[in-house]
Amino acid sequence: MKRFSFFCFLVPLSVFAQDSERILKSCASLLAVNRSVQTRFFFGEKREKFRSDTLSANPQNVRYRAFNYVWAKEYEQAAIWLEKTTTLSPKEHGIAGEFYLAQFRDYPRALTHFNAYDALTPSFDDIVGYNPVSYMRGLTYRSMGDHEKAIDQFSVAIDPLAAKHGAEWVNYRHFVSRAVSYIATKQPEKALVDLEKAAKNFNRSALVQYHRGRALLILNRIAEARTAFQDASFFFKALRAERTGDYQEDDFNPVYELEIDETLAHLKTLNR
Amino acid sequence: MNNGKHCIRLFHLVAIRYSRQATFFIFHFSFFITHYSFTFAQTPTREQLVGTWIGVHTEWDLDFACALPIYIQLDADSTYHLGMVDGSASKLTSTWSILGESVRLDTIHFAPRLVSLQNELLRIGTNYPMVFRRFNDIPLDSATVYEQLNGRIWQSDSLTISLFANGQASLENTLAKQRTAHFWQLAQFSKSIFLIIRGNQHNRDSGYKALWQINSVSSKQLQAIGWNGCKIAAEPFRLVRNLSPGDSCRPSGFQTCDNCFRQLWAESTLTRGQKRYDIVQLFTKYYQPVNQTGESGLVRIQFVVNCEGERGLVEINGFDEDYCPRQFDPRITNQLSTICSEHIATDQSIRQSDSASGLFRDISISLAFRLKDGRITEILP
Incomplete structure (x- = not known):
C-alpha cells in the first residue's frame, strides 16, 4: 500500500511535462545569455549599481545612474544624481529638464533647467532630444496653466522653422501643442489653422482630429465636429491595429479612446 | 531618453519571458x-x-x-x-x-x-x-525515503520543513519565522533520490522552490545536499515530530505564487498609454482632497497582487518638494491606499497574463502621486 502511494506521488511529474519543457528551454536560453560578458545588468539593479560605483564620474555615467533611479521610482536618489549631472556638465540641463517635466511632473524645476540650458547659447534655440528647448519650455508653461506664455514659446519653436523651410518641416505634434493652448485660451480659429497644418504633416492622426473636433465644438460647428471625432475614432483604431501595444501618439498630448467615444456619445444626445 | 526606453522594453520582454516560466527559488533575501x-x-x-x-x-x-x-x-x-x-x-x-x-x-x-x-x-x-x-550518486531506496519523510516535520539550524501526506509542504525560516507553502515530491535521478519543493500555496505550478539530494535518512535524522541560503552543504535535519491531522499548510503571511518573483520584473504599468485614462479617472472619482497647506510633494505606493488576487508587500513612501523623505497626513495616504486596495488590486485584468488561456500572474504595482496642499495634481508615469 505504501509503495502504491509512493507511485501515486511520482505520477504528477508527468503533468508538468509541458511546463518543464518550457523551463528547460528557458535554461538553455539562459546559458546562451551567459556566453559573453554584457556591459550592463538590466535585471539586476544591485549588480548594476555595483558596476556604476566602479565607473568614472563623467556626466554620461552619472546621468545613466540617475536614469536607473528614475526607473526604480527612487525619487530622492534620482533627483540627487540628476542635479549632479548638471553640475558636471551644464549641457545636461536639457535632459534634466526633460526628466523633471516628463517623469517627475515637477514643472518649476523643469523650467529652471530649460532656462539654464537655453542660456548656454542665447542666440540659438538649443535642442533637447528631438525638440527645441523653446518647445519644451512651452510644454512646461502649459502644464503650469500659463497658456499665453506657452503659446509664445511654441511660436518660437514653430514660426522661424516654418518661415525658413516651410510648415511641412514642423513636427505635427508641435502644431497640436500650440492648438491645445489656443483652445484653452478660447482661440479656436487659430487652433484650427494649426491643426490643418498638423493634418497635412500626418494625415492619419487621431490626435489631430480629436483636437479639431474640440475646436469645432467651441465654434458650434457640431456636424463638422462630429465628423472630426469620428475620424479620430477611426484613426485611433487603425493606429492601434497597426502599432501593437499600448499606443499613445504623443505622451505630452495624450488622447484616449474612451474619451473620444464619450464625446461622440455626448454629441449623439445633442441631436435627439 | 532613447536608451532608457530601449532598456525598459528589453527589461519587460525578458521579465515576461522568465517570470512566467518561474523555475527558480529564493531562500531568503538577507x-x-x-x-x-x-x-x-x-x-x-x-x-x-x-x-x-x-x-x-x-x-x-x-x-x-x-x-x-x-x-x-x-x-x-x-x-x-x-x-x-x-x-x-x-x-x-x-x-x-x-x-x-x-x-x-x-x-x-x-x-x-x-x-x-x-x-x-x-x-x-x-x-x-x-x-x-x-553530482555524486548516493543510492537510496525511494520507497524507504518516502516512508521516512512523509507526514513529518524536519528542522535544520536555519529551516523547518513540513512534509504533509497530501503532498503539501511548508518551508519556514527558523530565524525570521517566515513560512511559505508549496508541494513536495520525490524524484529519482540515477540511483539517488531528490526532494523537490515546487509550486505555491494554491497549486503545483509556478516553478521550483528547492531541490535537495537526500544523502541519508533515518527515523530521526535526515541529511540533504543543497543550497541552505548561504552555502551548498550537506544540511543535517532532525525530526521534530509527526504531523497531526490538525496541522495545516499555510503561509505565515503574503506569498507570491511565483517562486522566483521580483517586484521590478513584474511591474504592471498602469500610468502609461491607454491605461492611464482609467487610473486618472479612478483617482479623480474617489480621492477626496484634504485641503491642508504644506501637504505637498510625492506619495509613492507600491504593492504586489499575487495570481490569486491577494494583496501584500504594501509600501508607502512620501517625499517633499525637494525629494527628501517625509510623512504625509494619514488622511491622504490612507485614502490612496484604500483606493488601490479596493479598485486596483481587485481588477482581474491587470493580473491576466494571457487573455486566451485565462492564466493569472503575480504583478507589482507602483504608483506615484504629486500633491499640492493635499490635492492630487499629477499621477506620475
Whole structure:
C-alpha cells in the first residue's frame, strides 16, 4: 500500500511535462545569455549599481545612474544624481529638464533647467532630444496653466522653422501643442489653422482630429465636429491595429479612446 | 531618453519571458551571495569538467537567486546532456568541447573564463551566473525515503520543513519565522533520490522552490545536499515530530505564487498609454482632497497582487518638494491606499497574463502621486 502511494506521488511529474519543457528551454536560453560578458545588468539593479560605483564620474555615467533611479521610482536618489549631472556638465540641463517635466511632473524645476540650458547659447534655440528647448519650455508653461506664455514659446519653436523651410518641416505634434493652448485660451480659429497644418504633416492622426473636433465644438460647428471625432475614432483604431501595444501618439498630448467615444456619445444626445 | 526606453522594453520582454516560466527559488533575501563577476578564473580542463553537474541556483542579482532545477552531463566521449533533475522533460542531447580557453556546450561558445570551477562549483557566465555542483550518486531506496519523510516535520539550524501526506509542504525560516507553502515530491535521478519543493500555496505550478539530494535518512535524522541560503552543504535535519491531522499548510503571511518573483520584473504599468485614462479617472472619482497647506510633494505606493488576487508587500513612501523623505497626513495616504486596495488590486485584468488561456500572474504595482496642499495634481508615469 505504501509503495502504491509512493507511485501515486511520482505520477504528477508527468503533468508538468509541458511546463518543464518550457523551463528547460528557458535554461538553455539562459546559458546562451551567459556566453559573453554584457556591459550592463538590466535585471539586476544591485549588480548594476555595483558596476556604476566602479565607473568614472563623467556626466554620461552619472546621468545613466540617475536614469536607473528614475526607473526604480527612487525619487530622492534620482533627483540627487540628476542635479549632479548638471553640475558636471551644464549641457545636461536639457535632459534634466526633460526628466523633471516628463517623469517627475515637477514643472518649476523643469523650467529652471530649460532656462539654464537655453542660456548656454542665447542666440540659438538649443535642442533637447528631438525638440527645441523653446518647445519644451512651452510644454512646461502649459502644464503650469500659463497658456499665453506657452503659446509664445511654441511660436518660437514653430514660426522661424516654418518661415525658413516651410510648415511641412514642423513636427505635427508641435502644431497640436500650440492648438491645445489656443483652445484653452478660447482661440479656436487659430487652433484650427494649426491643426490643418498638423493634418497635412500626418494625415492619419487621431490626435489631430480629436483636437479639431474640440475646436469645432467651441465654434458650434457640431456636424463638422462630429465628423472630426469620428475620424479620430477611426484613426485611433487603425493606429492601434497597426502599432501593437499600448499606443499613445504623443505622451505630452495624450488622447484616449474612451474619451473620444464619450464625446461622440455626448454629441449623439445633442441631436435627439 | 532613447536608451532608457530601449532598456525598459528589453527589461519587460525578458521579465515576461522568465517570470512566467518561474523555475527558480529564493531562500531568503538577507544573505548576500558572493559576487564573482570580476573574478578571473582559469578555464577548467576537460578532465575536470567531465561528469554530471546538478543545478543549484541562478544568481539574478547580488542578493537574489532562484533554484536551477536542471543538470548538465558532460561525457568523456563529448556527449552533452541538458535535462531536468526530476526527469519531467525530455533531455536535450548534443556535444561539447574545449577549444583553447573557450568551452562549447551544444552550439553555445562561451567566451574565455566564463565557464569556471570555483570551490568544486561549476559557474557559467557572469551576467546571471548559473551555479552547478558536482553530482555524486548516493543510492537510496525511494520507497524507504518516502516512508521516512512523509507526514513529518524536519528542522535544520536555519529551516523547518513540513512534509504533509497530501503532498503539501511548508518551508519556514527558523530565524525570521517566515513560512511559505508549496508541494513536495520525490524524484529519482540515477540511483539517488531528490526532494523537490515546487509550486505555491494554491497549486503545483509556478516553478521550483528547492531541490535537495537526500544523502541519508533515518527515523530521526535526515541529511540533504543543497543550497541552505548561504552555502551548498550537506544540511543535517532532525525530526521534530509527526504531523497531526490538525496541522495545516499555510503561509505565515503574503506569498507570491511565483517562486522566483521580483517586484521590478513584474511591474504592471498602469500610468502609461491607454491605461492611464482609467487610473486618472479612478483617482479623480474617489480621492477626496484634504485641503491642508504644506501637504505637498510625492506619495509613492507600491504593492504586489499575487495570481490569486491577494494583496501584500504594501509600501508607502512620501517625499517633499525637494525629494527628501517625509510623512504625509494619514488622511491622504490612507485614502490612496484604500483606493488601490479596493479598485486596483481587485481588477482581474491587470493580473491576466494571457487573455486566451485565462492564466493569472503575480504583478507589482507602483504608483506615484504629486500633491499640492493635499490635492492630487499629477499621477506620475
